Amino acid sequence: MSELLSPEILMSIMTAAMGVATIILLAALGELVTERAGIWNMGVEGTMLSGCLIAYLVMASTGSPILAALVAMGAGLAVGLLIGFMTVTLRVDHFVTGLGFNLLASGLTLFWFRSYVGRGKPPSYSTIDKAPIPVLSDIPVIGPILFDQHLLTYIAFFSVPVIAFFLRRTTFGLETRAAGENPQFLEAKGLSVATRQYSALLFGSALTALGGAFLMLTFADQFRPDISGGRGWLAIVAVIAGNWRPVRTMIAVMVFAILDSVAVHAQGVGVDVPYQFFLMLPYVASILLLVMIRSRSGQPAKLGVPYLRH
Amino acid sequence: MSTPTIEARGLCKSFGPVRANHNISFSVDAGELFCLFGENGAGKSTLSACLTGLYPPNDGDILFKGEPLRMASAADAIRSGIGLVHQHFVLVPDFTVLENIVIGSEKGLIVPYKEAEAKLRQICETYGIEIEPNALVRDLSVGERQWAELLKALYFDADLLILDEPTATLDIENSKKLFRIIDKLKADGVALILISHFLDEVMQADRVAVLRQGELVGIRKTAETTPEELTRMMVGRDVEPKHREHSDVGPARLVLENVTVAGVGQVPDLNDVSFTIHQGEILGIAGVAGNGQNPLMEVIAGVRRPAFGRIILDGVVISDKAARDIKDMGLGHIPDDRFVEGLVPELSIEENLILGDHRGEYARGAFLDFPKMRQRAEQAIKEFQISTPSADIPAGNLSGGNAQRVILAREKRLATKVLLANQPTRGLDIGVIEYIHTRLLEKRAEGVAMLIASSELEDLLSLCDRIGVLFQGRLMGIVKTDQTNLEEIGLLMAGQPLENAA
Numbered sequence: 087m088s089e090l091l092s093p094e095i096l097m098s099i100m101t102a103a104m105g106v107a108t109i110i111l112l113a114a115l116g117e118l119v120t121e122r123a124g125i126w127n128m129g130v131e132g133t134m135l136s137g138c139l140i141a142y143l144v145m146a147s148t149g150s151p152i153l154a155a156l157v158a159m160g161a162g163l164a165v166g167l168l169i170g171f172m173t174v175t176l177r178v179d180h181f182v183t184g185l186g187f188n189l190l191a192s193g194l195t196l197f198w199f200r201s202y203v204g205r206g207k208p209p210s211y212s213t214i215d216k217a218p219i220p221v222l223s224d225i226p227v228i229g230p231i232l233f234d235q236h237l238l239t240y241i242a243f244f245s246v247p248v249i250a251f252f253l254r255r256t257t258f259g260l261e262t263r264a265a266g267e268n269p270q271f272l273e274a275k276g277l278s279v280a281t282r283q284y285s286a287l288l289f290g291s292a293l294t295a296l297g298g299a300f301l302m303l304t305f306a307d308q309f310r311p312d313i314s315g316g317r318g319w320l321a322i323v324a325v326i327a328g329n330w331r332p333v334r335t336m337i338a339v340m341v342f343a344i345l346d347s348v349a350v351h352a353q354g355v356g357v358d359v360p361y362q363f364f365l366m367l368p369y370v371a372s373i374l375l376l377v378m379i380r381s382r383s384g385q386p387a388k389l390g391v392p393y394l395r396h
Numbered sequence: 397m398s399t400p401t402i403e404a405r406g407l408c409k410s411f412g413p414v415r416a417n418h419n420i421s422f423s424v425d426a427g428e429l430f431c432l433f434g435e436n437g438a439g440k441s442t443l444s445a446c447l448t449g450l451y452p453p454n455d456g457d458i459l460f461k462g463e464p465l466r467m468a469s470a471a472d473a474i475r476s477g478i479g480l481v482h483q484h485f486v487l488v489p490d491f492t493v494l495e496n497i498v499i500g501s502e503k504g505l506i507v508p509y510k511e512a513e514a515k516l517r518q519i520c521e522t523y524g525i526e527i528e529p530n531a532l533v534r535d536l537s538v539g540e541r542q543w544a545e546l547l548k549a550l551y552f553d554a555d556l557l558i559l560d561e562p563t564a565t566l567d568i569e570n571s572k573k574l575f576r577i578i579d580k581l582k583a584d585g586v587a588l589i590l591i592s593h594f595l596d597e598v599m600q601a602d603r604v605a606v607l608r609q610g611e612l613v614g615i616r617k618t619a620e621t622t623p624e625e626l627t628r629m630m631v632g633r634d635v636e637p638k639h640r641e642h643s644d645v646g647p648a649r650l651v652l653e654n655v656t657v658a659g660v661g662q663v664p665d666l667n668d669v670s671f672t673i674h675q676g677e678i679l680g681i682a683g684v685a686g687n688g689q690n691p692l693m694e695v696i697a698g699v700r701r702p703a704f705g706r707i708i709l710d711g712v713v714i715s716d717k718a719a720r721d722i723k724d725m726g727l728g729h730i731p732d733d734r735f736v737e738g739l740v741p742e743l744s745i746e747e748n749l750i751l752g753d754h755r756g757e758y759a760r761g762a763f764l765d766f767p768k769m770r771q772r773a774e775q776a777i778k779e780f781q782i783s784t785p786s787a788d789i790p791a792g793n794l795s796g797g798n799a800q801r802v803i804l805a806r807e808k809r810l811a812t813k814v815l816l817a818n819q820p821t822r823g824l825d826i827g828v829i830e831y832i833h834t835r836l837l838e839k840r841a842e843g844v845a846m847l848i849a850s851s852e853l854e855d856l857l858s859l860c861d862r863i864g865v866l867f868q869g870r871l872m873g874i875v876k877t878d879q880t881n882l883e884e885i886g887l888l889m890a891g892q893p894l895e896n897a898a
């Protein structure tokens with residue numbers, strides 16, 4: 087196992103971890119905003135998978151990563167609308183809705199992928215390039231890890247303070263939080279709970295789908311039905327372990343991302359421990375995190391409770 | 397004659413079969429204090445909700461400053477200058493006072509916390525309200541929350557302000573302060589609608605409208621009526637004050653020995669409290685709310701642990717027992733925050749009636765005994781005169797008074813040895829208070845030891861055998877009800893210890 091501890095490998099692990107973190111972080115931030123509005127969206131995994139497939143289809147047919155990311159986000163909006171219709175308008179149980187959607191998404195993406203590919207070989211493309219930041223990326227050690235990354239990685243990490251600011255300091259952010267804490271209060275002020283919850287779902291689902299697109303465009307050259315690999319679930323765990331706070335959620339995401347990256351490298355380097363052991367690490371960590379961090383003080387009071395207005 | 401600030405014409409509002417408001421017409425002028433008076437469930441809160449756009453009326457018109465008011469939502473009401481202080485707090489506990497107030501009021505993208513805070517401090521200063529804008533609502537006492545609720549309305553410079561039982565959670569001092577604020581608002585030309593069960597408050601209004609079962613019985617100028625007439629109009633009969641018969645007390649039942657409960661900071665919530673309640677005895681706790689009444693009830697019920705001291709029930713030490721076990725020993729507890737600790741608002745009345753007993757009498761193995769529950773619900777609704785269309789509706793839809801009856805019905809049954817009641821008659825009308833007193837005295841006759849905390853001295857004087865006063869967590873002294881007077885208790889409440897305690 088000592089192979090994993092050489093400086094080059096460690097650098098590589100950390101650099102790759104930033105990429106994995108981007109995927110989970112985008113989804114986690116989207117889920118965080120959604121949950122703060124009171125919707126416990128369990129459909130993150132399915133949304134991410136949909137983002138992957140749409141990005142793949144667009145990329146394979148047009149070759150434009152920007153277009154692929156945008157269309158994937160558009161698909162995310164559609165997913166948000168669907169989940170919103172179920173949870174907000176019809177007030178279906180949030181868990182049932184999310185789990186149902188995940189099943190639907192895994193079935194539909196597979197079906198669509200098969201019919202797109204037909205009998206031939208699935209088209210593939212080369213993954214997109216990184217966008218190193220001049221000067222900063224030349225700093226030893228942290229330069230390559232932090233500043234030789236994809237554009238979306240910078241955006242994802244920059245979103246952490248932005249979302250924290252949004253929730254704390256903006257009018258809409260305050261109202262979004264109120265929707266999760268005490269919807270009656272909002273309604274008493276004459277503000278629509280539904281509008282805030284729909285908005286949060288649209289935003290969150292688009293961000294999650296963007297995470298899926300990023301996964302598709304940087305980590306694989308073709309779609310696989312299991313490509314999201316439970317990262318959507320890790321995003322949900324990260325929000326809980328982060329006690330519904332953006333910065334802490336980011337830290338939880340980093341823990342998962344580093345372990346995920348270790349697993350990938352362990353396969354590459356060929357350590358003498360069965361690689362399944364490493365693959366298991368992020369999920370074991372997620373359970374451990376939930377056991378250790380039991381504080382749920384940040385959980386919105388009315389999270390997951392369908393709101394019935396008079 | 398100028399146009400009235402608000403006018404209702406033939407207003408009707410029903411919830412299914414319940415006619416909460418039927419054909420109500422009245423008007424309130426600028427600078428006038430108008431009072432709504434009526435029994436629990438008479439439809440007062442519903443009426444104010446209609447006037448503020450929370451409920452769309454089924455029929456009738458509302459004119460605001462002469463213009464018909466077509467309100468799609470409460471936001472329209474707020475924007476047009478109608479403020480409502482809710483009977484049950486509508487605050488977000490995890491938000492600061494400031495956040496609770498600015499939400500929905502600021503149009504821009506970024507919340508201007510600085511300006512808002514300045515404006516809020518300005519308002520507080522004008523009206524003499526002491527509250528820290530940056531404190532979390534969760535950390536505020538019930539009384540302070542009432543001020544936060546009021547500030548929410550004052551922040552908008554309303555032309556019409558509706559106050560739904562604002563003094564129910566305030567002590568005498570703060571109620572007086574509220575009336576000083578009301579006078580100031582009147583002088584500024586604000587029209588005010590006040591809902592209250594306290595006759596001395598009602599008599600301070602300019603005019604009073606009496607409601608009974610959703611209908612307007614009549615409107616009187618306070619200068620031309622008497623409290624007796626208003627009471628008669630409200631209940632439709634004469635009410636006579638109950639007289640407590642003397643009963644002999646039995647052996648000691650509940651004993652507290654030097655009980656101390658730690659507080660958040662240096663000051664303990666409860667400081668070295670000792671007393672004994674005998675079988676068939678009622679001990680009253682007077683004192684301004686927030687002086688340790690809640691910790692006292694909670695430590696006896698086993699919800700909180702004493703840092704020091706012992707609590708003994710019928711010779712058994714209970715201060716180290718779990719709340720559940722204490723309850724099973726025959727302790728009933730009527731908490732002061734009805735819709736938070738007293739009831740589960742989302743559950744039906746029927747379910748609320750058996751909570752706590754749902755593993756005992758109302759269980760058949762792992763299943764609930766529905767026929768038995770139904771029977772119990774029907775009996776309780778009849779016995780406690782709970783006015784509701786059925787036992788299936790969520791308890792959260794009940795009016796304040798009816799909610800209290802549900803809690804009373806449940807806890808009274810559970811309390812075979814000790815009954816703790818925190819503000820049991822808060823917000824109740826005279827008819828119900830009389831009724832509750834009767835039921836509590838019945839319990840006393842059965843030998844139950846009772847501890848009742850109330851900010852209504854009248855309540856305690858007519859009910860209790862002895863009265864103790866809590867001041868900043870300390871028991872200032874206990875006096876025998878038939879050997880004391882209001883002045884003596886008043887002194888204790890102001891923190892003056894007693895020389896010859898009983």
Ligand SMILES: Nc1ncnc2c1ncn2[C@@H]1O[C@H](COP(=O)(O)OP(=O)(O)OP(=O)(O)O)[C@@H](O)[C@H]1O
Nearest residue numbers: 411416436437438439440441442793794795796797
């Ligand atoms: N949302 C609701 N759904 C069903 N019934 C309701 C609802 N709100 C009120 N009611 C019923 O309408 C009637 C009037 O209730 P309301 O709350 O207006 O009484 P109130 O006069 O304010 O009483 P209290 O003094 O106890 O607060 C009651 O019978 C109540 O049970």
Ligand SMILES: [Mg+2]
Nearest residue numbers: 440441483796
């Ligand atoms: Mg009411």
